[in-house]
C-alpha cells in the first residue's frame with residue numbers, strides 16, 4: 001500500500017519520521033528516538049535489558065519478531081520496530097520504561113493491538129508489548145473484575161459471564177480492553193450501565209518517570225479522571241478494575257435485514273423507533289455491502305430486561321417493512337458479543353471515520369444512503385450506535401470523555417485484502433465522510449482513526465476538559481514520552 005499517503009494525510013507524521021531504521025554494526029541496533037532522530041543501542045545494552053525481563057526481548061533477528069510486530073490492521077504490518085519488549089509483568093514494564101527513557105526511545109504501547117491508526121506499533125522505536133499480560137480475575141462477591149492490559153474483551157466477557165456478570169465492552173471480542181477503556185469504551189451495555197470508563201473503579205499505572213501508582217476516586221484522583229477518556233497519554237496501565245453487573249446470561253437478540261433499496265425508509269423508521277427506547281434496549285442500525293454484493297440495511301441489537309417486555313417493545317419493528325431476514329430470540333450474551341468477530345479479521349486492510357451526533361437531520365440519512373457504495377473487493381459499512389441512557393447521565397466534566405450529549409455515533413469503514421486497492425478505498429471513505437461530518441457535533445471518538453486534521457482539533461474535541469488534560473500531561477508526561485496516541489501535547 002502507499003501507506004505514506006495514508007499516514008501523512010490521514011494520521012499525521014508523528015508516528016513516522018523519514019529517518020530510516022538501519023543496523024549500526026554487527027550486533028548493535030540503530031533505533032529511533034522520541035524526537036525522530038537515531039540512536040545506537042549496543043549489543044551489551046540490549047542483552048542486559050533482555051536479561052532483566054521475565055518476558056522476551058525481540059530484535060529483528062529474533063524468532064517470533066515478525067509475529068510480534070503484526071497488528072490487527074494490515075495497513076501497519078510493514079512497520080519494523082527496533083525492539084519488541086514482550087512484558088510478563090509489572091517489573092518488565094518498569095524495566096522497559098526505564099530502558100526507553102535512558103535511550104530516549106520512541107515507544108509504542110500494545111495491549112490488544114487493535115489501534116486502527118496503528119498507534120501500537122512503530123518504525124524503528126520500541127514496542128512495550130503487554131499482550132502476554134492477559135489474566136482476568138473476577139470477584140463474584142464484590143461484582144468486580146481486575147484485568148491485565150493484554151486482556152481481550154472476549155476473555156473479560158467470558159470470565160464475567162461465568163458468574164452471570166458483565167461490564168460494558170465493545171462489540172468485537174478480539175479487541176483489547178486496555179486501549180478501548182482508556183478512550184471511553186462504547187458497547188451494547190452502555191445505555192444501561194454507561195461507557196466502560198463509567199465502570200472503571202481503579203487502575204494501576206506506571207508513569208513515564210517510573211512511578212507505580214494506583215488511580216481511583218480515592219488515590220491520584222486527577223490521574224484517574226484523565227485515564228477515563230484521555231487515552232494512553234499519562235501512564236501505562238498494568239491493571240484495570242471494573243464494576244460488573246448482572247447480565248443475561250441470555251439476552252433478547254433483535255436482528256432485522258432489509259433490501260438496500262429500502263435503506264432510507266429503514267433509517268428513518270429506526271431513528272423514530274429509537275427515540276423513546278428505554279435503557280435496557282440497545283438497538284443500532286446500519287448499511288452493509290460485502291464485496292460484490294448488493295448489500296442490505298439492518299436494524300439490530302438486544303434487550304437486557306424481561307423477554308416478554310422486550311418482545312412488546314420491538315412490536316413496531318416486527319410490523320415495519322418486509323425484512324429479508326429477521327431473528328428475535330434468546331442468545332447467550334457472550335455469543336452476541338463475538339458475533340461480529342469474523343467480519344473483522346486480523347491482517348486485512350481497514351480504514352474508518354466516525355463522529356458523534358446530537359441529532360439526526362434528514363440530510364444525514366439522505367447522504368448516508370445516496371453516497372453509500374461498494375465494490376467487488378471492498379467490504380463497506382456504515383454503523384449507527386445509540387448513545388443516551390446512562391452515558392448521558394454523567395456530567396461532561398466528571399471524566400475526560402466529554403461527549404455526554406451524544407445521541408448517536410456514526411462510523412463508516414471499509415475493509416479489503418488487496419493492498420493495491422488501498423488508496424482508492426481510503427479516498428472513497430474520506431469522500432463519504434466529507435458528506436456526513438458537517439452534521440456531527442464536531443466531536444469524534446479518539447479510539448477510532450484520529451487524522452492530522454482531527455489531531456489539530458483535539459482541543460475542541462475535549463471541549464472544556466482540554467486545559468485540565470494539558471495540565472495533567474504537564475504533570476505526568478512533560479516530555480511527551482507517550483505520544484503515539486490521540487496526543488495531548490504538553491506545554492512545559
Ligand SMILES: Cc1cc2nc3c(=O)[nH]c(=O)nc-3n(C[C@H](O)[C@H](O)[C@H](O)COP(=O)(O)OP(=O)(O)OC[C@H]3O[C@@H](n4cnc5c(N)ncnc54)[C@H](O)[C@@H]3O)c2cc1C
Pocket residue numbers: 072108109110111112113114115116119120130149169170171172175176177178179180181182183184185186187231232233235236237238344447448484485
Ligand atoms: C475490530 C474493532 C472493533 C472495535 N469495536 C469497538 C467498540 O465496540 N467499542 C469501542 O469503544 N471501540 C471499538 N474499537 C476501537 C478500539 O477501542 C480501539 O482500537 C482500541 O485502541 C483497542 O484497544 P487495544 O488494546 O486493542 O489497542 P492497542 O492497539 O493495543 O492500543 C491502542 C492504544 O491504546 C493505548 N494503550 C494500549 N494499552 C495501554 C496501556 N496498558 N496503558 C496505556 N495506554 C495503552 C496506547 O495509546 C495505544 O497506542 C474497535 C476497534 C476494532 C479494530
